[in-house]
Amino acid sequence: MPGDLKEGRIVIVGASLAGLRAAEALREEGFTGSLTVVGDEPHPPYDRPPLSKQVLLGQATADTTGLPMRRDPNADWRLGVRATGVDLLAKQVLLEDGESLPYDRLLIATGTRARPWPNPEEASLDGVFTLRTREDAGGLAERLAAGPERVLVIGAGFTGSEIASACRERGLEVTVAERGPAPLVGALGGTLSKLAAVMHRNHGVDLRTGVTVTALRGNGSFTGAELSDGTRVDADVCVVALGAVRNVEWLAESGLAAGPRGIACDAGCRAFNMYGIVTDDVFVAGDVSRFPHPLFDYQMLSLEHWGNAVEQAEVAAHNMVNPGPLQRPHLAVPSFWSTQFGLNIKSVGVPTYSDHVVIAQGSLEARRLAVVYGYKGRVTAAVTVDMAKSLDYYKHLIETAAPFPPPPGAQDRAIAADVAIPSDVPDPSGLSHGPTVALTGYLPDRRLTLVQPG
Amino acid sequence: MQTVVDLTRCQGYAQCVFLAPEVFELHGEEGLLYATAVPDDQVERVRQAAAACPVQAILLGEEVSAGAR
Numbered sequence: 001m002p003g004d005l006k007e008g009r010i011v012i013v014g015a016s017l018a019g020l021r022a023a024e025a026l027r028e029e030g031f032t033g034s035l036t037v038v039g040d041e042p043h044p045p046y047d048r049p050p051l052s053k054q055v056l057l058g059q060a061t062a063d064t065t066g067l068p069m070r071r072d073p074n075a076d077w078r079l080g081v082r083a084t085g086v087d088l089l090a091k092q093v094l095l096e097d098g099e100s101l102p103y104d105r106l107l108i109a110t111g112t113r114a115r116p117w118p119n120p121e122e123a124s125l126d127g128v129f130t131l132r133t134r135e136d137a138g139g140l141a142e143r144l145a146a147g148p149e150r151v152l153v154i155g156a157g158f159t160g161s162e163i164a165s166a167c168r169e170r171g172l173e174v175t176v177a178e179r180g181p182a183p184l185v186g187a188l189g190g191t192l193s194k195l196a197a198v199m200h201r202n203h204g205v206d207l208r209t210g211v212t213v214t215a216l217r218g219n220g221s222f223t224g225a226e227l228s229d230g231t232r233v234d235a236d237v238c239v240v241a242l243g244a245v246r247n248v249e250w251l252a253e254s255g256l257a258a259g260p261r262g263i264a265c266d267a268g269c270r271a272f273n274m275y276g277i278v279t280d281d282v283f284v285a286g287d288v289s290r291f292p293h294p295l296f297d298y299q300m301l302s303l304e305h306w307g308n309a310v311e312q313a314e315v316a317a318h319n320m321v322n323p324g325p326l327q328r329p330h331l332a333v334p335s336f337w338s339t340q341f342g343l344n345i346k347s348v349g350v351p352t353y354s355d356h357v358v359i360a361q362g363s364l365e366a367r368r369l370a371v372v373y374g375y376k377g378r379v380t381a382a383v384t385v386d387m388a389k390s391l392d393y394y395k396h397l398i399e400t401a402a403p404f405p406p407p408p409g410a411q412d413r414a415i416a417a418d419v420a421i422p423s424d425v426p427d428p429s430g431l432s433h434g435p436t437v438a439l440t441g442y443l444p445d446r447r448l449t450l451v452q453p454g
Numbered sequence: 455m456q457t458v459v460d461l462t463r464c465q466g467y468a469q470c471v472f473l474a475p476e477v478f479e480l481h482g483e484e485g486l487l488y489a490t491a492v493p494d495d496q497v498e499r500v501r502q503a504a505a506a507c508p509v510q511a512i513l514l515g516e517e518v519s520a521g522a523r
Binding site: 020044045046047049050053054057059060064065066067068069070072077305306307310335336337339341342343344346368386388389391392 | 455456457458460461462464465466481482483484485486487488489490491513514515516517518519
C-alpha cells in the first residue's frame, strides 16, 4: 500500500512560492502520478520580495521576478483560474470555470492578498495602490518613475516601511501614517521600533504616528487624505499597506478549519476539519496555514515569511507521499528579513512572543546590533541589524530554550540582569497593518488579557 | 535565466557581489539586491557566484514557461 502514495493524482491549489516548491519536492520524493497546480493569477510562480525593493527602486521590472525552478515538476499548470471550493467527500477541487479536478491528495497553498482600503469608492481612486502582486508593483513603479509630488503610505509595517524607503531613495517626498506608536513596532517591539522611527526621519520621511487615515480624497484621481488628528496630507499617490488577508473564503463550505487566521493543520501539515479532526489527504503550506509550534508552547502560528513557505511546502510534499511512520514535522524556527533605509534587518524566532529584551551586541547608536528577546526567562527570538552573521548563534539559543538573559558568550559585553527592558510589544489591534506573525493558540495565563473590549 | 537568493540564509559575505557585480549589489552594509532576470552574458558569473556562496543561498534556473498547461 505505501507504494501507492508515489502514484495517483495530486492537486496543488496556489501557484506561488509554496506551490512551486511543493511541486518540485513531490517529484524529488519520487511521486510519479499526475500533478496539477491551480493558480488564480495568470503568471507562472514569481517572487514577491523584490516587488517592494528592486522594482520600486526602478532596478528591475515587475515582470522579471519569475521564480527559478529547482527541477521541472512536470505539472499541469492551470493558471488564471480560481478555485471556488473543495468537496472533501467526492475528493474534487471546484474551479470557477465549472470544471472539477479529482484528487487523491490535495495541497492548499493559496497564501494571502493585500488588505484593501475599507472604502471601495475611495480605494478605486486613480493613484491608490496596494502592493502584493506583479500588477500592483508594476503600476506603482510606473507612478513613482513619473515623479509624483508626494506619496502617502498608510501603515508602517515591513511593506510600508520598504515602500517609504524606496520612495526616499528615488528622491520622492513621502508621508507615512501609522496608527501605532512607531514603525515595525508590531513585529519587533519597542526598542527596535524607536530605531526604525529615527531611520525614517533621518531619511526625510514625514512620519506621523498615533494617527489613522480617516478618508481618501479625490475626484477620480487621488489628491490627499484626512487624518484622525484633523490634519490633511496632500499627495498624488497613496499606497495602502495595511497587511494581508488570508485566502480562505473559497473554503467556507468545505468543512475544513479555515478562518481569518488561516487553515489549521497539525505539525505534519495535515489540515484539520471544522471539528478539529485531522484529515489524511488534505495538506496545507505557506502563508495560509496555521500550525502548532513546540517552541512557542504549541500555540498555533500563522507566518507570512518567505522561508516558511519553502520549508513547509517541502514537509507537506514529503508527508503527501510517505506513510505515517515516515512522515516528518514542520518545526522550523521562524525567520525573516527586510532591507530598508540601507539597513539589513533579520529575525529568528517570534519577537512578539516576549516580555523582555536585551541588546546583546552593538548599539542603537551604531545602527548595528543584535537584540535578544525572552519570555519568562528563556530566549524566544533575536533580531539583528547589519549583523546577519550572528543570527545562527541566537537561533541555536532559541532551539535549545536557552535561559534569558542569554548565557555568557552570547554578547560582546557583560549583560547585567537588570539591563533587560520590557519588550513593549503592543496590542495588534492598535496597528495600521496586521501582524506578520500571529500566535493564535490558547495560553492559559494570558487568556484574561487577551479579551479585547470593542 | 532567473535567479533568486534565499535571504533568510544570506549572511552578507558578499562573494556574489565580488564575482558578479552586474547582478548582485549591496544595499547599505549587508542588504543584498540582485537582478532577478539574469542577462545571458552574466549566467556563467552567476553560476560561479552560486557555487562560491558560503551559505549556498543562490538558486539559478528556468522559470515555469508561460505556456505551461
